[in-house]
Amino acid sequence: MSTIPLTPEFMRSLREAHETYRHLVEGIPAVLYIDAVDDLSTNVYTSPQIEDILGIDVDTWRKDPSMWIDRMHQDDRERVMIEHQESNRTGEPFSTEYRLFTSEDKEVWIRDEAVLVRDDGGAPLFWRGIMYDVTETKRAEEQLHRNMDILRRTMQDRHRLLMRLEDAQEEERRRIAADIHDDPIQVITAADLRAQRLARQISDPELRAEVEALQATLAQAVERLRHLLFELRPPSLDREGLVAALRAYSSGREGPEILVEDQLTGEPASDIRGLLYRIAQEALTNARKHSGAARVTVSVVSEEGGIRLRVVDDGVGFDTSARAPDRGHIGLPTMVERAELAGGRCRIDSEPGRGTTVDAWLPLGPAVPAKQV
DSSP states (O other): OOOOOOOOOHHHHHHHHHHHHHHHHHHHSSSEEOSSSSOOOEEEOOOHHHHHSSSSSSHHHHHOOHHHHEEETTTHHHHHHHHHHHHHHHHHEEEEEEEEEEEEEEEEEEEEEEEEETTTTOOOEEEEEEEEEEEHHHHHHHHHHHHHHHHHHHHHHHHHHHHHHHHHHHHHHHHHHHHHHHHHHHHHHHHHHHHHHHHOOOOHHHHHHHHHHHHHHHHHHHHHHHHHHHHHHHHHHHTTHHHHHHHHTTTTTTEEEEEEEESSBBBOOOHHHHHHHHHHHHHHHHIIIIIIOOOEEEEEEEETTTEEEEEEOOOOOTTTTTOOOOOTHHHHHHHHHHHHHTTOOEEEEEEETTEEEEEEEEEESSSOTTTOO
């Protein structure tokens, strides 16, 4: 077997190559190391960068096999040792993150990666690894997590505030509806009854016609107030439930035929019931005023831990990609906002000539037995 002559030129080239390699290794902004395959991960070689990161000189680091473990944060120690022992057992690459304390007891986050080097027969020789300081990255991540937590809490507070505002609005509607029912409607109804009695007592045909016209006006006023009651807060929504209120709202109105399908297994809580009713009300108002539909189907289904509301019409449809809604369609974004307010979703699908579908889902609040609210 031929050998390379150890000439002065060869030895000079070898020293230059070694020096070049040493400069390369020591110029990397990370710690390169070689450790024994044992429980302590006894250090065989560590590059000088260890002093830049931990403030501990190389000789001190090498001489104390337990220093790596002793300098590790107690909250990380058990986990990392388990990972280290598992890598020793399987020979799989070691890769983890942990905290070490510097010589001044400052906390430094370390990213540690190593691979097992074997001999030609496959026997383990040593671990060859790299450690680099990821403290700034971890601090940035922690700050991001804190900011996300703050944002999440802010969104939760906003959601609670908006729900309180929605509840307050519904309560105010309920109060106004009750006042209208108990005062103006009762007064106008009493006036209508007196007008009826007066008409029966009048013999003059022209005067009787005037009283009958007044009576018709009073009856029309009562009817309009009753419609206003449904717009505000239909009594059936609280007494009989969501489907009953939708059927009451849909009946006796001009426009398309409205079919309400009930597939609820339980009545939702009052706030969810009110939001679903408002979404359906917006959809039906748009269908009646703008769709030119002959038929509208409203389905209410218990689904996926919540309630799905679908309002489908066979009308003219519209272009949902338009930048701004057509006049009268201002309720479309309102429906989406109401659904998202309750943690749900709402989608409006429509094309010119193919009708419109409003598809909303709201998570189910505390439920009560159907039709017993």
